[in-house]
Amino acid sequence: MADDKVDPDLPYNKFVFSVFKIFDRPVTYFKEQIVEPLHARNKHYYYHRRFRRVPTIDECEVDEPLCIFEANEQFRRDRSVDANILKILRNRKMECMMYNGPNAPQKCEKVTEDYEKASTNWFIKYGDLGAPANVVHAFMKQKHRMIWERRQIEQGTGKVLH
Template sequence: MASDSGDDNEGHRYEKLALALFKVLDGPVTALREKFVEPIQSRNKYPYYHRRFRRVPTIDECEFNDAVCIYEAESQYRRDKMVDEQIVKILRNRKNECKFWEGPDAKVKCRKVSEDYDKAATNWFIKYGDIGANANVISAYMKQKHRLIWERRNPESIMRS
């Protein structure tokens, strides 16, 4: 019995040593987090982990010789295009995964996912399609302008679709 209490005491010493070592290592890290990191995070109420850019004037709102405004509109266009491409890519992956998972029942069970992808791909093509890989904000704006002119001249084709 005496040897059991000695082992107990020995285990208690290891626990104390482990706790003391933990406090030595964890103390500065916890203090740094509580004194610096958390106050900075509480001041910054920004809930996103990715950068959010402010919206800038579009190319149709820029003056003809305003290079800064045109540059900002171009940057906004490129960011919007990347976001739209990623949305289409995610929807395409969802559609393919659903078809793979459901197998023969995919036409019925994946109808909503397929419709979402088809709609997003169509909208992407309407906005960015047929203007080339090196297109800029001006060519996209011209495409939109020509499409609106065509729709005004051909209102019956809009009614059918």
């Protein structure tokens, strides 16, 4: 069979195409006339929901509980997103290790490096805060880290003290 095209003029093929059209036309009509216009009108995908960014805790007034609450909720969402990203990277690393077996250290070097970098950054931002931590605790941790880093460098020289 050098030519794989279907000849629509053969009686058997005409019959098959007509049976196909009997089932396909109502479905295609329903999809094009009802489903697609509804999708075009309602373009909200729950898994792509984006929350507006709220002021951070350092932008809130001390006596403004609503701003503090919103900053805390923003912190919890960000922490959850970062934790899920870290979980995905960890799963990629483990799948690569399992798939490549003894060759994993060479083959999975990039995946492992990405995971290690992300886990280090996650620990810098959220580590040692514990489960009940809030945005104030995270802000204080950031402040203490900045002070510690500033004390490690000699003023004006940029050299690290030992």
